[in-house]
Amino acid sequence: MSHASTLGALRAQGYSSRTVKEEIRENLLAVLRSGGVTFPGIVGFDDTVVPQLESALLAGHDLVLLGERGQGKTRLMRTLVSLLDEWMPVVAGCEINDDPCAPVCSRCRRLTAELGDELPVAWVHRDQRYVEKLATPDTSVGDLVGDVDPVKVAEGRTLGDPETVHYGLIPRTNRGIFGINELPDLAERIQVAMFNVLEERDIQVRGYSLRLPLDLLLVASANPEDYTNRGRIITPLKDRFGAEIRTHYPEEVAQEVAVISQEAELVADVPEHLLEILARLARSLRTSSSVDQRAGVSARFAIAAAEGVAASALRRAARTGEEPAVARVCDIPTVLPTLLGKLEFEMGEEGREAEVVHHLLRMAVAETFRERIAGLDLSGFAELFADGATIETGELVPAQELLGQLDAVPGLAKVLDRLGHGDEVGFGHVAAAVELVLEGMHLTRRIDKQRLDGRTVYGA
Numbered sequence: 001m002s003h004a005s006t007l008g009a010l011r012a013q014g015y016s017s018r019t020v021k022e023e024i025r026e027n028l029l030a031v032l033r034s035g036g037v038t039f040p041g042i043v044g045f046d047d048t049v050v051p052q053l054e055s056a057l058l059a060g061h062d063l064v065l066l067g068e069r070g071q072g073k074t075r076l077m078r079t080l081v082s083l084l085d086e087w088m089p090v091v092a093g094c095e096i097n098d099d100p101c102a103p104v105c106s107r108c109r110r111l112t113a114e115l116g117d118e119l120p121v122a123w124v125h126r127d128q129r130y131v132e133k134l135a136t137p138d139t140s141v142g143d144l145v146g147d148v149d150p151v152k153v154a155e156g157r158t159l160g161d162p163e164t165v166h167y168g169l170i171p172r173t174n175r176g177i178f179g180i181n182e183l184p185d186l187a188e189r190i191q192v193a194m195f196n197v198l199e200e201r202d203i204q205v206r207g208y209s210l211r212l213p214l215d216l217l218l219v220a221s222a223n224p225e226d227y228t229n230r231g232r233i234i235t236p237l238k239d240r241f242g243a244e245i246r247t248h249y250p251e252e253v254a255q256e257v258a259v260i261s262q263e264a265e266l267v268a269d270v271p272e273h274l275l276e277i278l279a280r281l282a283r284s285l286r287t288s289s290s291v292d293q294r295a296g297v298s299a300r301f302a303i304a305a306a307e308g309v310a311a312s313a314l315r316r317a318a319r320t321g322e323e324p325a326v327a328r329v330c331d332i333p334t335v336l337p338t339l340l341g342k343l344e345f346e347m348g349e350e351g352r353e354a355e356v357v358h359h360l361l362r363m364a365v366a367e368t369f370r371e372r373i374a375g376l377d378l379s380g381f382a383e384l385f386a387d388g389a390t391i392e393t394g395e396l397v398p399a400q401e402l403l404g405q406l407d408a409v410p411g412l413a414k415v416l417d418r419l420g421h422g423d424e425v426g427f428g429h430v431a432a433a434v435e436l437v438l439e440g441m442h443l444t445r446r447i448d449k450q451r452l453d454g455r456t457v458y459g460a
Contacts, residue, residue, distance in 0.1 A: 008117025021060040027083045039079045044250035061242025062218040070298020071247040073221040077179040084126040092120035096174040129176030135186040141193045183220040184231040198240035264306040268313040268325035278302045280364035290356045295344040308335030320398040326428025329435045369440025380410030390459035399431035
C-alpha cells in the first residue's frame with residue numbers, strides 16, 4: 001500500500017483497521033506458514049520458550065517473561081517488533097498514533113468531523129511503535145499514564161478540557177508494543193494504575209472523565225521474586241496478564257557458544273575452542289554450590305569474558321608485534337578477576353571467590369580438551385619433554401616465540417584438524433592449539449606446570 005496522505009486516499013486504497021494484536025497474529029501466522037524464523041537472534045528457546053510465546057501472541061495475551069538475569073528477556077521483547085507491519089497510517093500530529101479510520105482522542109475526532117476525507121495522514125515505521133521503560137522506584141503515574149499539562153492550562157484551556165492532558169508512555173504507545181523491564185521494581189501504587197490499561201483498555205488521569213480505549217500489546221519482564229527482594233508483582237496485576245512465560249539459560253554447550261559468538265564484540269580472533277571453554281565455565285558456575293543460584297549467572301558473564309580474552313590477545317599483539325592477534329588459553333585467567341563482580345557467591349565462600357572460579361575454569365578446560373582431542377595420539381607432544389625439557393608461554397609470549405621452542409611435532413596436524421583449522425593456518429592458531437594440548441595434558445596429569453615471573457612453564 002502506497003503512503004496515502006489523506007483519509008480519503010487511504011480509504012480508496014482499501015485500508016481497513018486492525019488492532020495491534022490482530023496485526024501481530026496475522027503476521028505471525030504468515031511467518032509460521034512460510035517456515036520462517038519467528039524471533040530472529042534468539043538462541044536456545046526453539047523447543048521451550050518460543051512455542052509458548054507463539055501461542056500467547058496468537059491468543060492475543062499480554063504477557064510476563066519471568067527468569068533470572070541474562071536470559072535474553074529484553075532481547076526477546078524487542079524482537080516482537082518484527083511481527084508488526086512495516087508502516088502504519090496515523091492521524092498526522094496525533095500524540096497517541098490514532099487510527100485515521102477510528103480516532104479515539106478528542107483532538108482527532110474533532111479534526112475528522114471538520115475535515116472529513118481531507119484529514120491529513122502520516123506514516124509511522126514499526127521501529128517507532130515499540131516503547132520500552134525500565135521500572136524504577138521513582139517512576140510515577142504521570143510517567144506511565146499521564147498528567148495535567150500546566151503549559152496547556154496556561155494557554156487558556158480549562159482544567160476540564162481533556163486536551164490539557166499530557167499523555168504518558170503507555171498512551172503514546174497506542175497501536176504498538178509497550179515493554180516494561182523489571183516490573184517488580186515498580187512501586188505497588190504505580191502498578192495499580194496499570195489495572196485499567198490491561199483489562200478495560202483505557203486510562204484515568206486525576207479527576208478527568210477520560211475514556212481513551214487503548215490498543216497495545218503489553219510485555220513485561222521480571223526476575224523471580226525470591227531473588228530480587230525489591231518488590232513483587234501484585235496479585236491483581238498478575239491476574240490481568242494473559243500469560244507468564246518462564247525463560248532459561250541455554251541448555252546445550254553449542255547454544256551457549258552461539259550466544260557468545262552472536263553477542264560478543266571481539267577485537268581479536270578467539271578460536272572456537274576458547275569460546276567453548278568459556279561456555280562450559282558459565283555452565284559450571286550455574287550448577288556450583290558456591291554460587292548463589294537464585295541470582296543466576298548471566299549470559300553476559302561469558303560474553304564479557306570472550307571480549308576480555310580478545311582484548312588480552314590484542315594487548316599481546318601490540319606489545320610484541322604479533323600479527324594477527326589470536327587468543328590462547330593463557331589469556332583466560334588474566335580476565336577472570338574483572339568478572340567476579342558479575343557473580344554472587346554463597347555466604348560461606350567469602351574470600352574464596354577467585355579460587356572457586358579458577359577451579360571451575362580448570363574443569364572447563366579439561367572437559368573441552370577431552371571433547372575436542374579425545375582419541376588422538378599425543379605421544380609426539382609427550383616426547384617434547386624428554387630429558388627434562390620445558391616450554392614457556394604466557395600472556396606476553398608471542399606465538400612465534402612459543403612455536404620456536406618446538407621441533408616438528410607428530411600429531412599436530414590432526415590436532416589442528418580436530419579444532420577446525422585447515423591446511424593454511426597461521427602461527428597464532430597453531431600456538432592456540434598447542435597451548436590447549438599442553439594445558440590439557442597438565443590437567444590430565446601427564447606433564448607438570450609452574451608459574452614463574454608471569455610466565456607458565458610446562459614440563460619438568
